[in-house]
Amino acid sequence: MTNNTFYSQILLDHHMHPSYKEKIDDPTMVLEGQNPSCGDDIWLMVKMNGDVIEDAGFQGSGCAISQASVDMMLELVIGKTKKEALELSALFMRMIAGEAEGDELEDLEEAVALKDIAHMPARVKCAVLGWRTLNEMLEKI
């Protein structure tokens, strides 16, 4: 039974009571991310102050994994520089691919709750939707 790890309390909290699922003032950039096959759909908003992600938020709908993953991601990257955020994103992608283990995962904090998605190929795209969209944004900014 993977229930206990897969839909952990951390994941459910971020899904049911997200901290960043709201519009922000004066975003530097807004970008939509979609998983057409699932219907996961998010609008990610980021406000930069120089090189630092000063504030961020999102709106959208979709499965618990996609929505919780975005919320965890924003908790992690707000206050970080663009470079740090891109590094976290790369680490997250490696974790989901089952290629990152142990201590280095500590940097991902609560997002480690999604580690077991690596064993569920059909749900990988849900977990990475937010990160994929953030990457695309940061590369344009």
Added chain:
Amino acid sequence: MKDYKKDFPLFDHYNGIYLDSAATAQRPAVVLEAITRFYQEENANPLRGLYDLSTLATERYASARKTVQHFIGADKSHEIIFTRNTTESLNLVAYSYGLSRLKPGDEILVSIAEHHSNLLPWRMVARKTGATIRYLECNADGSWPQDYFEKMITDKTALIAIAQVSNVFGRTNPIEKIARLAHEKGAVIVVDAAQSAPHQKIDVKALDIDFLAFSGHKLGGPMGIGVLYGKEEHLQEMPPFLRGGEMIEYVTRDSQTWAELPHKFEAGTVNASDAAGLEAAIHYLTSIGFDAVSAHEKELTDYTMEGMRDIYGLKLIGSDRAEEHSGILTFTLDGVHPHDIASILDADGIAIRAGHHCAGPLMQYMGVMSTARASLYLYNDKKDIEGFIKSLSEIRRKMGYDK
């Protein structure tokens, strides 16, 4: 309740609850044996070898075709074309009949509930011929408004593409009536029978169907074989779909003549082993009989619907009568995305489908992004349903809701 599970070897190895038979069914042992027997005793390239073994293979392939012919009540065995699956069968009709017969101003009527495989080929035909697509829009439960087809089918209608049973609703469409109205206006009807062939007796003559497509794998046959039935008068006139070996009579430097039906539409080495497997699947099903299959499915569907009624926030899509579901139960659960439903059920060893079911336009029409679908077949039993309902009833709480 009769136990059919023992006929299906997968259940000797798989301890889960399989409720995704509308995606693909499990195969009875007789099908696996027929495939093995073909390769062990009869394997040669059919239709071309001038020796005994090839004749055996050819006879097996021809026998499978006759079995399919009788299974759907066709007049002649050469009206049965073997393909890879329903999708290929429908594409064959679209590329061959559609592109050569349709013209600007013609209308193609496509049900809004169609699987993408009975929509996208027609969209291609419309784009290339100048014909237009018009959607047939069903009610929210998959039924049709009063006198709807009388209104929609007009002198402009050239072709109607519709499933006999929708893979979302499970409801049987009034094919006989639609075919009659189509023929009155000089149109043809193309029927996707992927979800009906496993569950009900089909009679292409009585229904007066022009083209009918289904897959072997949804009725217990192998994955690599499908069927296209076409009326001889259409098939004779149609150009080939794929060109190459086995489908010609003479080839010179500058010209060729096509082989007789059905070979004109079966280019390349044919899939005789899977045809043998399909034949065994049909024999298995008909030996049980569709009356028994339907009664079994109805009892289980009733049982499932009863359990679903007690689950908070659960909405069943389609008819409220079990016999109008063909074993397909599509549903939503308030506040829980269908992919989360599927993942939580999977953790309890239960296999269902979640997503758009290859019916994007229908999902948009119904105003849902996606749905969950449990689909059952003759090897399911009450224990499966009890496990499914128990797990289903716990999902909202597992997702953090009070009830």
